[in-house]
Amino acid sequence: MSIDYQERIPNNVGLSSDRRLQRALEKWQPEYLEWWQDVGPLGFQASDVYLRTAISTEPGGWANFGYVRMPEYRWGIFLADAEPDRRVGFGDHYGEPAWQEVPGEYRNMLRRVIVTQGDTEPASVEQQRWLGKTAPSVYDLRNLFQVNVEEGRHLWAMVYLLHGYFGRDGRAEAEELLARRAGDADKPRILDAFNQPCPDWLTFFCFTTFTDRDGKYQLASLAESGFDPLSRTCRFMLTEEAHHMFVGQTGIERVLERAVELMRRDPNEDARAQGGIDLDTVQRFVNYWFSYSLDLFGSEVSSNAADYFAAGLKGRYRETRAYEDHIALEGIRGVPHVTDGRLVTEEIPLRNAMNEELRDQYIADCERVVSRWNKRLEQLDSSFRITLPNRRFFRRQGIYAGHHFDREGHLITAEEFDKHRDAWLPSDADRAYVASLMAPVTEPGKMANWIAAPRKGIDGQPVEFEYVRFD
Ligand SMILES: [Fe+2]
Ligand SMILES: [Fe+2]
Helix, strand or coil: CCCECCCCCCECCCHHHCHHHHHHHHHHHHHHHHHHHHHCCCCCCCCEEEEEEECCCCCCCCEEEEEEEHHHCCCCECCCCCCCCCECCCHHHCCCECECCCCHHHHHHHHHHHHHHHHHHHHHHHHCCCHHHHCCCHHHHHHHHHHHHHHHHHHHHHHHHHHHHCHHHHHHHHHHHHHCCCCCCCCCCCCHHHHCCCCCHHHHHHHHHHHHHHHHHHHHHHHCCCEHHHHHHHHHHHHHHHHHHHHHHHHHHHHHHHHHHHHHHCCCCCCHHHCCCCHHHHHHHHHHHHHHHHHCCCCCCCHHHHHHHHHCCCCCCCHHHHCCCCCCCCCEEEEEEEECCEEEEEEEEHHHHHHHHHHHHHHHHHHHHHHHHHHHHHHCCCCCCCCCCCCCCCCCCCCCCCCEECCCCCEECHHHHHHHHHHHCCCHHHHHHHHHHCCCCCCCCCCCCCCCCCCCCCCCCCCCCCCEECC
16 A cells, blocks of 8 residues: 555555544654654754655665655654465464454563564664764764664554554553653663663664664564564564664774774774774674673573464564474474583473574574674775674573673683673773764764765765755
8 A cells, every 4th residue: 555645644554544543643643753852863853864754665665865854754654565365374373364453362462562662662762862963974964863763663663553453551552652761760661772871873883783683583573473463564664674784784894994994004003093993892892782682582491482472473583484384383492501500401392492593593694794894804904803702691681691601602700701891891991982982073975083984875875965954
């Protein structure tokens, strides 16, 4: 269905034919805008930003670029087209017609899944609120705002499902999504990674590389859902997520590139002495955000994950296409546990290990990103290589939380961990140093000293294009 932009809330779900829902969402809309003004991007609300907006949900043809003031961005409700005769693709209801309404027995479970996903969207906007003030280029500033408005739209996507399918308690949850705050002591966001501060652009690039990539895997597993409106919503959200990961991946690549350049200039090959971010610091930020993002997949052994799978609500990555056994009652998976001070592999029924299955796919994807960074380092004649720590390293959720592991995943003591902590994770001094480099660059085409220019601009425009017209 094409998107109706004549409506107050642009949509392709025929909103005008459901007056009740339309009224409920139109009541929520000003509250959303108030939230955007209160805790969305600080400043720039009157600037013209070169942003893309969805014009169709057809693959490849959806983006329309033009100058928009952020508060006037056309946030709306866009679902991928329905697949005719879609069936539940896995779990205990395998092969039954996909649900167009919420199945009563799974109502609470489904609402929790949607609220948990929905909560991450405004959280990331709040975390990134201050970054506009220190953007390393106008190009980067525009990318930040593109990510921000799309995370706002992802919130709309989840709020549509809550309002449209969960009645009064769905509306209450939609209110709560605007009431919680990233990092707030009293009303924090639900997941830990979304309460971490994002005070600098190295953090932002790590976040969009690793945490937005978690989003990709969560959305992909929900796109398999037997609850069809959730599946269609997530399928369209995935097309937006790709850009966020692009921003992260190319951002880190440009930091690495610049570090190598600055090292060449320095008699001691010291990138910091030349005002850059050294490669070791990038590695420590990578360690931190990769580990934080791994936590988002939930515990290695999880009865919730088994329940979600059994109910047909949350599948594996590419469940329909990549697996043959969609029931998953037979398999087992070995999961190393800490027992009596050493790692012992325990056999877990496959359904209870679904979080670990999804985490595998995520890690493989992160490895591909790292190998692209390393290929770039190789091209630049640098012998440095970025690596990912083991999945057990520095975890705060799941069965490895409370234990200590080195970067290779060996069990170590707390004392050993503390000894290496500053080599493995960003220290206060690292953070202070990175923060000291953050200063805005507002001339189109110019870059901050610590980052290389991108190889090309956005939407076929040159790098020096005026992506943001300052008010
Ligand atoms: Fe998102
Ligand atoms: Fe995202």
